[in-house]
Amino acid sequence: MRAGESMSRRLRISGxxxxxxxxxxxxxxxxxxxxxxxxxxxxxGALIGIxxxxxxxxxxSGAPPMADTSGAANEKK
Numbered sequence: 363m364r365a366g367e368s369m370s371r372r373l374r375i376s377g378x379x380x381x382x383x384x385x386x387x388x389x390x391x392x393x394x395x396x397x398x399x400x401x402x403x404x405x406x407g408a409l410i411g412i413x414x415x416x417x418x419x420x421x422x423s424g425a426p427p428m429a430d431t432s433g434a435a436n437e438k439k
Contacts, residue, residue: 372420379413 387406390398 369420375416376413376417376420379409379416381413383407383409383411383413 383396383406386409387402390406393401
């Protein structure tokens with residue numbers, strides 16, 4: 363698996379977490395029970411938070427270091 367495919371997969375997973383969290387929160391807004399607020403904050407907020415943290419983690423750890431193409435290696439001769 364190439365680095366680009368891995369990054370794309372991680373970003374897709376983080377997006378799924380955020381979308382599922384938003385769906386849980388949308389359902390809780392329609393639900394008229396007192397427990398709906400607890401579900402909205404705990405489960406919906408946790409899923410969105412996990413999605414955001416996984417997104418940031420994938421940005422930081424996914425990019426391989428770039429090769430030095432400035433010619434600095436050629437100047438050492």
